[in-house]
Amino acid sequence: MLHIYYFNDAYKRNWLRLKQIFHFSGKNDILAGNPKLMKQLSRSKLKVKWSRAVQEAECLLSIKKNERLTAFFDTKFISSNHDMKSENNIQTERSSTHPQTSFTPKYMNIIPKLQPKLELENSNYDSATYQENLTNITERSSTHSQASFSPKCKNIIPKLKPKLELENSYYDSATCQENLTKISILQKDHPRILIPELCKLFFTNGWVTGTGGGISIKYNNQIFIAPSGVQKERMEPDDIFVQDMNGADIEVPPYEKNLSKSQCTPIFMCSYIERNAGAVIHIHSPELVKLCLLNPENELRISGLEMIKGIYNEEKGRFYDNDEEVIIPIIENSKYERDLVDTFQLALMKYPSTSAVVVRNHGMYVWGSDWKSAKTQCECYEYVFNIMVFKKINNL
Ligand SMILES: CSC[C@@H](O)[C@@H](O)C(=O)COP(=O)(O)O
Numbered sequence: 001m002l003h004i005y006y007f008n009d010a011y012k013r014n015w016l017r018l019k020q021i022f023h024f025s026g027k028n029d030i031l032a033g034n035p036k037l038m039k040q041l042s043r044s045k046l047k048v049k050w051s052r053a054v055q056e057a058e059c060l061l062s063i064k065k066n067e068r069l070t071a072f073f074d075t076k077f078i079s080s081n082h083d084m085k086s087e088n089n090i091q092t093e094r095s096s097t098h099p100q101t102s103f104t105p106k107y108m109n110i111i112p113k114l115q116p117k118l119e120l121e122n123s124n125y126d127s128a129t130y131q132e133n134l135t136n137i138t139e140r141s142s143t144h145s146q147a148s149f150s151p152k153c154k155n156i157i158p159k160l161k162p163k164l165e166l167e168n169s170y171y172d173s174a175t176c177q178e179n180l181t182k183i184s185i186l187q188k189d190h191p192r193i194l195i196p197e198l199c200k201l202f203f204t205n206g207w208v209t210g211t212g213g214g215i216s217i218k219y220n221n222q223i224f225i226a227p228s229g230v231q232k233e234r235m236e237p238d239d240i241f242v243q244d245m246n247g248a249d250i251e252v253p254p255y256e257k258n259l260s261k262s263q264c265t266p267i268f269m270c271s272y273i274e275r276n277a278g279a280v281i282h283i284h285s286p287e288l289v290k291l292c293l294l295n296p297e298n299e300l301r302i303s304g305l306e307m308i309k310g311i312y313n314e315e316k317g318r319f320y321d322n323d324e325e326v327i328i329p330i331i332e333n334s335k336y337e338r339d340l341v342d343t344f345q346l347a348l349m350k351y352p353s354t355s356a357v358v359v360r361n362h363g364m365y366v367w368g369s370d371w372k373s374a375k376t377q378c379e380c381y382e383y384v385f386n387i388m389v390f391k392k393i394n395n396l
């Protein structure tokens with residue numbers, strides 16, 4: 001089925017349905033059935049777009065439906081190395097404080113990349129479908145502005161394609177809604193669902209307030225990373241960046257969301273590479289900052305607490321016993337997150353048992369074999385830090 005739409009404003013938000021052609025059999029047939037069409041497409045840019053769309057439709061007509069879907073998803077959504085957006089145009093809340101220079105060579109390739117421009121020219125949604133999807137996509141999206149939300153589920157659906165059996169047209173709003181429902185039911189452990197959910201939880205713990213902190217999860221050998229400088233408790237599934245282990249982008253958020261990858265990416269990658277982590281969490285725990293003030297040493301030593309049993313000894317490959325001592329390295333803070341990489345790496349070498357590195361007056365990076373392990377350990381660390389602060393201030 002081919003739909004023909006016109007848009008009547010510069011931002012392409014108000015679509016006017018001109019005609020639906022259910023049996024597309026080539027450009028000439030459309031022109032014969034719509035003699036005024038070319039005249040109506042008066043603006044030359046529009047004509048070029050129309051010709052491109054019809055050309056693509058003719059091309060798609062020659063291949064089978066399933067192959068067509070595969071081809072579409074492979075070419076449209078697995079975006080990498082598209083046009084790069086000017087760094088100066090990226091306007092996250094703190095972008096101006098994150099120049100991307102001087103970096104440890106080993107991790108050079110994992111400096112957060114600027115968001116590639118996605119090709120949004122031939123979106124085939126009309127305003128009704130658009131509105132419907134907007135309402136249906138998630139509960140959270142209801143407060144999100146339309147302008148920054150398009151093109152809806154496009155970036156999520158491709159990843160879920162094998163499970164969701166996207167046999168029907170992806171343009172169809174009912175199908176779209178159905179798929180999104182399936183995402184939440186079948187894929188609740190998918191990083192696109194998990195990262196926003198966990199960040200919401202971490203926000204309530206006071207760990208990711210003021211846009212600080214973040215999380216990254218490895219899934220099917222792909223690295224999912226939260227965006228930078230955003231309200232971490234309000235993230236949406238399509239806000240997440242996906243890259244490979246070499247730092248090459250696999251999927252990025254919709255262009256108009258104007259997001260950039262977390263500045264913590266180099267540290268996340270260091271944990272994946274050096275410690276074979278399955279997930280890494282960065283928290284700005286006030287309790288930990290207090291403890292750093294009370295403890296000027298370059299390591300934290302914890303013993304005599306039951307919750308130690310939830311902390312993993314990476315060297316021994318097992319959890320600590322409650323009669324053992326846990327030693328966590330403290331590294332000094334730096335102006336930019338990426339400048340922590342060298343000292344972070346040294347700490348990993350010096351402390352082979354540790355599953356966390358504390359950054360003084362800043363927070364902590366904790367990793368685990370998967371997100372559950374990283375989260376559990378964060379909770380155990382936070383618990384013991386709280387007790388240690390109590391002990392220190394009461395001279396116990
Ligand atoms: C409150 S700003 C904190 C940031 O500079 C940084 O420390 C941080 O934790 C989050 O970085 P982000 O790029 O938002 O993922």
Ligand SMILES: [Zn+2]
Pocket residue numbers: 212213282284337362363
């Ligand atoms: Zn931080």
